[in-house]
Amino acid sequence: xFCVIYRSSKRxxxxxxxxxxxxxxxxxxxxxxxxxxxxxxxxxxxxxxxKLANADMDTVRNALEEQGYxxxxxxxxxxxxxxxxxxxxxx
Numbered sequence: 455x456f457c458v459i460y461r462s463s464k465r466x467x468x469x470x471x472x473x474x475x476x477x478x479x480x481x482x483x484x485x486x487x488x489x490x491x492x493x494x495x496x497x498x499x500x501x502x503x504x505k506l507a508n509a510d511m512d513t514v515r516n517a518l519e520e521q522g523y524x525x526x527x528x529x530x531x532x533x534x535x536x537x538x539x540x541x542x543x544x545x
Contacts, residue, residue: 455500457518464490467528471509473518480522489525 517524
């Protein structure tokens, strides 16, 4: 099984994974509208020979099989306050 990864033209660090190149037939229209024009990023095998940078291989594979797509959102911003508190706890 392969996955085709597209990056969003509207949202930074947002990626859409589908099974076939340029086939968005199983992706909800509302999602595509908010995603913007999909920009081809890469095509990867989901056989474990390559790692996904910010997604779990099994989660992606299951989402593709069950719903036909996987949406990767950007990581939440780091809380500078939490980092400061954690750093100063031992003082």
